[in-house]
Amino acid sequence: MGLKLFDVLVAFAGLSLLLLAGMALRQRLRWLRALGIPEALVAGLLGLLVGPFGPWSVFPDAVYRVWSQTPGVLISLVFATLFLGQQLPSPKVIWNRAAGQTAFGMVLGFGQYLVGALLVLAVLQPLFGTDPLMAALIEVGFEGGHGTAAGMGPTFTELGLPSGETLGLAMATVGVLTAVLLGSTLVVIGRSRHWLSRGDSEAGSSASATPLMRTGDGDPMSADERLALETAAGTVESDQAESMTIDALTVNVALAGGAVGLGILLKAGLTQLGGLTGGEGTAKLLAAIPVFPLAMVGGLIVQILLQRSRQTRLVSPVAQASIGSLAMDLLITAAMASLNLPLLEENWLPFALLAAAGLTWNVCAFLWLAPRIFSDHWFERGIADFGQGTGVTATGLLLLRMADPFGRSRAMEAFSFKQLLFEPFLGGGLVTALSPLLIVSWGLPRFSVVALLLTLAALLLGLRLGRQRQRS
Known part of the structure; x- marks a missing residue:
């Protein structure tokens, strides 16, 4: 039987109740707050019980x-909401402030593909007959997180791995939990070994002690910045009240929907172009590309059009952040509540080995590579990327706050600007979306070689930038 619109309403009501229950449970249990477990994940785990x-x-x-x-x-x-309402700095400014941070993030991300591919190729395929697509799970789950893992589900299914979404969500859950536990342990070790910045704590507290919040997919925003944006948004609404009868939130939802529509059109165009140039096989392969990275491109196009037509007053970064956060909370709750546990049980041993390999790579990269890539404050800069590359962006912010509560390292600035260079490609960007298709079309051996080359290229870039910073 087909779905009815009323079923969607009941489903939304169920997710809302789960989110309220998750919020209440997190408020009552201090250890959930100490681990930094988001309310949506708690709600999703509760949903498993009634799923x-x-x-x-x-x-x-x-x-x-x-x-x-x-x-x-x-x-x-x-x-779609990531770039809407954002006034991007010049590429030169972004590069000067975030080049090293981006290089280290790329090393982590491409290295996760490399570790996964080598493990599947050398161990899991010969012993267990593991599907080659599982080589992408570490990056999808750790760097991408629950949202990306859920969004990649149809792609995995289309390419022959129906358990991909379940395994990706489980990998993301492992990443969130272990990122806080391992990251907190590393902060304690770093403090005992004097790896952290030292100085007058009160000197830096006045400039950096404002609480951090999230925008879009987790980009940091201070409370003062959010207040300023809310004030600006209120001014815009007031100025437009006489000429517009439509609510400002409705306009922002429509802009986000338009960005998604552009992403759908881009996918249709790519699929048709692939069919014309490469035949039916290429078209079928391109049809497996998920819409969400193309929706991000659509959002960028919409923002550019608004800027060139001088209509940026129509879009509010606060509203776009709220729309993105709402969608993220609902999708995490729904994805975890509908987790297919039997599929996870069938692949538990390869999954466990992949998770252990990914965690080992992240810890080793942090301890050995971060001191060589970052010429200053290597621990603070590295721990933020470790948290994001294992858990989510909020985890990276949490660990950075633990390591540098007064902002003496200025790692927050570099970490923030890094998202503009990093997110369009890894952690749910174009590379993440295309990786399963590349594994299928290239084969795992060739994919491993490309992952190795990209990891080495990012590492060499990071080392070069580190030496340049030391000389200057």
């Missing part, structure tokens, strides 16, 4: 079908 594979299935089957389809839809909305 289709949990002990207490309380909703109709139609609701569970809506939940299973929700992540692949909402992730496009999350990525």
